[in-house]
Amino acid sequence: MSALWTSDAIAAATGGTTQGSFDCNGVAFDSREIGPGDLFFAMTGEQADGHDFVERAFASGAAGAVVNRAVDGPHILVPDTLKALEDLGKASRARVDAKIIGVTGSAGKTGTKEALFAALDRFAQGKAHRSVKSYNNHVGVPLSLSRMPADTRFGVFEMGMNHEGELAALTRFVRPHVAIVTTIAPAHIAYFRDEAAIADAKGEIFEVLEPGGTAILPFDNGQYARLRAKAEKHAAHIVSFGFGEGADVRCIDHVTSADGGTLVTAKLPHGLLCYALSQPGAHWVANSLAVLAAVEAVGGDLAQAGLALAEMEGLKGRGERTTIQVAGGTALLIDESYNANPASMTATIGQLGKTPATRRVVVLGAMRELGARSDEYHADLLQPLNEAG
Known part of the structure; x- marks a missing residue:
């Protein structure tokens, strides 16, 4: 297997100076995540300086490091390690002949990204790549790009934001052929x-969006018309998904399956597709429709995508289900602890209400960054909580 990066290629991409020759097969900026043969970026942050952990990274098997001051061990010396990471991400994007998909939205980004990766990886085994965890910010996106092998056929990248202008900056790194907005x-x-x-x-x-690019939009969302108006300025193709009459990729029927998942019948521009979805809930049905639209847009296989959706396991912190022992028997623990906003809370509580149980208990954390209406948004959860029992 050829190396992900050589020290010469890293130096060329970043404009850095090489001290010692090396090859690497992975990239990380957290010394706790370093494995044998990885490249360690010593990032300088508000809380810590990665240069203090270079020795630990080498002890964990790092092949080399990118630093802004000389260290013991093979390294690339650069003026700014964050810019170097950005430059390596750009170089990675430039060297691949792959279909690239960007995923954003107020909820469902990570689940949609993971489902899309599973669908494309099943079709092109070992040739699909995606951002790991929720690395979707100004550091995570270039990191995920830098980890993309040169022979990748499909790349899926999650992008997040909480301020105007952030997403535009991230999209310039990713340069997607297909852009998905899950929901607003x-x-x-x-x-x-x-x-x-x-x-x-x-x-x-x-x-x-790359020339000839496709925008994939949530048809049922109240901001659909606004999103579409924006997409029409930049996209060659626009595909809508949802439950409403008029959606290009539309769920025409969905029922709960015996294993707790969902059986879905979807109408696509060129026919019907019936598939099983391992994850429960209408929000996951909507996510799966966006996945199908993207798979078709990049020339993937819809039948393979359907099989992948049926086999997806629950994502940690995003609906993972575990049976645990409790006094007097067993209980089903549903882990939705990663994040919380009004949309994800309402969907999760609603799905809990449809889950067979003699007793339902929810443990809720606060929903953050909701501004002046925060109390109102929290109070609004009373209705779905009551309806869920």
């Missing part, structure tokens, strides 16, 4: 005028 909801609304402003910020993902 009052997440991070403390930093925006209203949901229309959130839609405008999410719509920045369309601004750097």
Whole structure:
């Protein structure tokens, strides 16, 4: 297997100076995540300086490091390690002949990204790549790009934001052929005028679409028309998904399956597709429709995508289900602890109400960054909580 990066290629991409020759097969900026053969970026942050952990990184097997001051061990010396990471991400994007998909939205980004990766990896085994965890910010996106092998056929990248202009900057790194907006909801609304402003910020993902690019939009969302108007300025093709009459990729039927998942019948522009979805809930049905639209847009296989959706396991912190022992028997633990906003809370509580149980208990954390209406958004959860029992 050829190396992900050679020291010469890293130096060429970053404009750095090589001290010692090396090859690497992975990239990380957290010394705790370093494995044998990885490249360690010593990032300088508000809380810590990565240069203090270079020795630990080498002890964990790092092949080399990118630093802004000389260290013991093979390294690339650069003036600014964050810019070097950005430059390596850009070089990675430039060297691949792959279909690139960007995913954003107020909720469902990570699940949609993971489902899309599973669908494309099943079709082109070992040739699909995606951002790991929720690395979707100004550091995580270039890191995820830098980890993309040169022979990748499909790349899927999650992008997040909580301020105007952030998504446009991230999209310039990713340069997607397909851009998905999962939904618009009052997440991070403390930093925006209203949901229309959130839609405008999410719509920045369309601004750097590659020529002939496709925008995939949530048809049932209240901001659909606004998103579409933005997409029409930049996208050659627009595909809508949802439950409503008129959606290009539309769920025409969905029922709960015996194993707790969902059986879905979807109408696509060129026919019907019936598939099983391992994850429960209408929000996951909507996510799966966006996945199908993207798979078709990049020339993937819809039948393989359907099989992948049926086999997806629950994501840690995003609906993972575990049976645990409790006094007197067993209980089903549903882990939705990663993040919280009004849309994801309502969807999760609603799905809990449909889950067979003799007793239901929810442990809720606060929803953050909701601004002046925070109390109202929290109080609004009373209705779905009551309906869920």
